[in-house]
Amino acid sequence: MTSSQADDGSGSPTIATIAAEVGVSVATVSKVLNGRADVAPATRARVEASLESHRYRRRRRRCADAGEGQIRLVFHEFDSAWAMAIIHGVEALTAASNVDFVLSQLGGRHHPPQQWLDAVLAARPLGVLFVLCSPTQPQRQQLRRQCIPFVVVDTDSATTASVPTVGSNNWNGGLLATRHLLELGHRRVAIVAGPRDVLCSRARVAGYRFAHDEAGVPVDPDLVRYGTFYVDAGYEHGIRLLQRPDRPTAVFAGSDMQAMGVLRAARRLGIDVPRQLSVIGYDNLPVAAWSDPALTTVNQPLRDMAETATRMLLDLARGATLPTSRVDLVTELVVRESTAPPARAT
16 A cells, blocks of 8 residues: 555545545545646546545655755746746756746746646655746645655745746836836826736736826826737737827836837937837846846846745655745846936927
């Protein structure tokens, strides 16, 4: 009898108990527990429901010492500059702990497909680090039953308290960027945020709106745009905004890459930055300091976020209890050359 089948003396159910209740074989329950794909979806759902109702858990695995193994690092989608900052932070911690990591991405999805999770469950890594994506509630249950810890690096600041998460204060970032532009004297400030369905985008827009309310300046709804965080969205929205007869005198972009797109749109239209247009980005990627003009941006400490999340994941893999399930790091405004008072824009 394996440790998964044994009763631990506290009244915990066995695999046989679950199998009898659902009306399947012990082997089928074992396949579900081990993430095997060769189980019909309806049968898997019934087994999962029974496992959850009985609060079934595997016995916690013991790790040899500081790590010895590998973790899975999964992005919702690769963005080279942004992702590299996260990867560098993860590598700094895993290398010191003698732990490898396997890198993958979900093609833009914000929740992993079940087939991907089944492969992870079968491989039984030390843990999983999700970046801008997270497991669904049933998937969280699957990971916990196999004692595979997970941590989310997520800038939306809105995951459930039961999910260990490292993020940053997006509302404050949106507030700082917009307040800077308003304090310079701008009154037509556009925002090109990230996707509308991503909470960090909405949080930054909320900070943008609050800064306007604070200053007593109304928000023109036509100046609030949602993009994709990528250069092409910044360029396309930048062209549309800057061709308006009542164009904005400043644009707050939801990422440095979108800000690069806005800068390109301004150059194409012959609009000088910052003399005729101020532009602010978000993330403080290395490229921001090397753009022309150097980009004013909101520093989101991506590497620190990645290191903190990796440390939490390795602690969980060792069986430690985290002192807190949510860590939010501070966002700061970095003023460079792409912003100026609108008096210079006339």
